[in-house]
Amino acid sequence: MRRVYMDANATTPLLPEVFEAMRPYFLEQFGNASSIHQQGQRARAAVDQAREQVARLLHCRSSEVVFTSGGTESDNLALFGVLAAGDHLVTTATEHHAVLHAAEALEKRGVEVTYLPCTPAGLIEPAALEAALRPNTRLVSIIYANNETGTIQPIRKLAEITKAHSKALFHTDAVQAAGKLPLDLKTALKDVDLLSIAGHKMYAPQGTGILFVRRSVRLAPLFHGGTHERQRRAGTENLPGIVALGKAAELAETWLASEGVERLTALRDRLEQTILREVPESGVNGAGTERVANTTNLYFDHVEAEALVIALDLKGLSVSGGSACQSGATEPSHVLTAMGLSPARARASIRFSLSKLTTEEEIDFALSLVPAAVERLRRLSPTWRAEKVA
Numbered sequence: 440m441r442r443v444y445m446d447a448n449a450t451t452p453l454l455p456e457v458f459e460a461m462r463p464y465f466l467e468q469f470g471n472a473s474s475i476h477q478q479g480q481r482a483r484a485a486v487d488q489a490r491e492q493v494a495r496l497l498h499c500r501s502s503e504v505v506f507t508s509g510g511t512e513s514d515n516l517a518l519f520g521v522l523a524a525g526d527h528l529v530t531t532a533t534e535h536h537a538v539l540h541a542a543e544a545l546e547k548r549g550v551e552v553t554y555l556p557c558t559p560a561g562l563i564e565p566a567a568l569e570a571a572l573r574p575n576t577r578l579v580s581i582i583y584a585n586n587e588t589g590t591i592q593p594i595r596k597l598a599e600i601t602k603a604h605s606k607a608l609f610h611t612d613a614v615q616a617a618g619k620l621p622l623d624l625k626t627a628l629k630d631v632d633l634l635s636i637a638g639h640k641m642y643a644p645q646g647t648g649i650l651f652v653r654r655s656v657r658l659a660p661l662f663h664g665g666t667h668e669r670q671r672r673a674g675t676e677n678l679p680g681i682v683a684l685g686k687a688a689e690l691a692e693t694w695l696a697s698e699g700v701e702r703l704t705a706l707r708d709r710l711e712q713t714i715l716r717e718v719p720e721s722g723v724n725g726a727g728t729e730r731v732a733n734t735t736n737l738y739f740d741h742v743e744a745e746a747l748v749i750a751l752d753l754k755g756l757s758v759s760g761g762s763a764c765q766s767g768a769t770e771p772s773h774v775l776t777a778m779g780l781s782p783a784r785a786r787a788s789i790r791f792s793l794s795k796l797t798t799e800e801e802i803d804f805a806l807s808l809v810p811a812a813v814e815r816l817r818r819l820s821p822t823w824r825a826e827k828v829a
Contacts, residue, residue, distance in 0.1 A: 443801045446759045447640075447733060448586050448615060448792035453683075454642040460686035461644070464679040472676045473665065482678050489685025493649055496617070496688040497634070499624040500654065505668045506681050509648035510614040510637030511537040512661070516650050516672070517610045517633040518542065518580060520658040524549030526577035531555045531563055532777040534582050535612055539773075542580075551575070559779045560728040561590040569600050576607040583616040583634075587774045587790055588725035589734025591620070598630035608632040608656060614640050618691035619700070619731045624651060632656050638680065642795075643687035647680035699795055704732040707793055710802050711735045717810045724775055724788055733795075738780070738788040739813050741820040747789055750812045756805055759790045 444452070464485065470478030472486045487501070494501040507513045514537040522528055522545055530542055532554045542552045553571045555563050563581060572579075579601045584591050598609040610633035613622060618641035624631060633656065638647030652658055652671065664673030694700075715721055720740040739747065744760040751758055760772075771785035780788070791805070 440755050441804070442755045442757065443804050444757045445791045445793055445797070445801075445805060446757050447794035447797075448589075448790065449759055450639045450645060451642045451794050452796065453644060454687065454690060456690060457643055457683045457686045461679040461683040464682050469678070472678060473667065482676075485678065485682050486676055489681045489688075492685035493636075493688045496692050497622050497624050497651055498626070499651055502669065503624075503651055503654055505650045505652055505671050506676060506684070507648040507650055507672060508646050508677070509639065510535070510612065510635050513635035513637070513648050513650040514538050514580075514610075514612055515541050516658070516661050517635060518545060518578065519661055520671075521578050521608055521610075521633075521656075522550050523577075525551075525575065527551045527553070527573050527575045529553045529555065529568065529571045529576055529579045529607070531557060531581055533557050533561060533563075533585055533774045534580070535586055535614070538580055538582070538612055555581075557777055561585060561588050561725045561774070561778050562728060563592055563597065565593065565596055565600050568597055569604055572601070572605040572607065574605075576605050578608050578610060579605075580610040580612070583611045583613040584620065584731045584734075585725075585774060586615045587772060588736045588778075589615070589730035589792075590725045591616070591729045591731060594631065595627050598628065602630045610634070615731060615734075617641050618687070618694070619733065621695060624653075638684040638687060641687050641691055643684040644680050647677060647684045649684070694795060700732050703793060703795060703797070706797055706799065706802055707733060707735055707791075710791060710793075710805060711737070713806050714809055717806075718813050721813075724778065724780065733793040733797075734790065736775075736788055736790045738784050739817075740784065740787055742787050742813055742816045744786055744789045746816055747812060750816060751808055754808050754812070756808050759792070760788070 468481055470482035472482040490501045490504045493504050518541045528550055546552050555567050557563055581592055581597055583594050594611050601607050601609045609631050611631055612635045614637045617636040632653045634651040636649045639645040658671050660671055662673040667673055722738055724736040748760050771782045775785035
């Protein structure tokens with residue numbers, strides 16, 4: 440059976456160029472980057488090169504790049520590395536659970552937490568952030584691009600407000616923004632102190648990531664052991680993964696400079712607009728806001744998202760009911776309910792997230808399946824039948 444993958448926000452495929460870059464570091468160039476012999480120094484050079492590649496993508500110093508195991512570790516390191524009992528954290532109700540659950544754990548350690556609400560479009564209002572800041576606010580953590588809806592927050596403005604009205608540090612989870620949006624930590628994002636990235640969301644392997652730590656920030660490590668990563672993240676470096684992430688960052692920089700964003704936006708918009716035209720009682724969650732080019736989150740009234748995901752999967756199309764980290768959860772999406780959707784509509788929403796490998800033909804394939812699948816499921820729905828009878 441033919442399979443088409445439209446769940447890139449869960450994980451992206453490994454690009455062939457990335458695999459070829461990392462291949463030698465499994466077999467021939469396998470040294471420990473902390474060793475002083477020749478194999479170790481070759482490994483160190485490869486890590487340093489990857490650090491430079493990531494720094495170029497982010498427009499920061501290479502010394503400000505800390506390699507981690509992925510977005511969850513980077514988010515946790517940003518929060519636990521800065522906050523202590525008596526501090527105040529400001530975050531949002533629409534964060535990824537890597538931040539939300541970390542915040543909940545910090546509350547048990549005596550950290551005060553404010554969870555900002557969002558507008559129906561999923562945006563955080565600058566005035567709400569300003570009002571939440573206190574003298575003891577130590578950190579503000581706001582997601583850059585939402586993993587479920589693709590909504591882009593005005594991070595530059597929010598970081599500026601944080602600096603203008605407090606002494607707090609500013610962190611952003613940029614896992615869904617990296618490789619899709621320009622991230623310039625030297626100019627536009629100069630007020631951002633900490634920024635998280637996951638390699639597997641930008642065509643590198645799972646288990647790789649970085650935390651940008653501005654050089655003025657003192658960070659307590661999560662792990663204790665060696666002096667790796669300038670004493671900010673103990674543990675022998677994942678050499679093949681780091682090399683791969685560096686290559687992926689280099690490719691992302693080239694893609695952003697080309698017409699890749701425009702092409703992907705056009706594919707997403709054709710998919711979205713055709714579905715809305717052909718499927719009644721459907722809509723876009725987060726419509727009217729700026730979103731990353733690859734993501735659309737659509738609701739289909741009178742349909743259970745889980746049933747629709749399974750129905751499409753059986754036909755060869757991979758999509759998602761929301762965050763992959765919450766797969767199998769019985770509760771509706773916390774992001775969509777925070778935006779004001781009813782539990783029923785939130786449970787009727789699915790996410791299409793394209794990759795830069797997605798083709799026009801694959802969009803056609805999806806469009807050949809979705810309307811018919813929705814119609815079949817609606818005919819089985821008691822609420823749909825009741826509405827038709829009424």
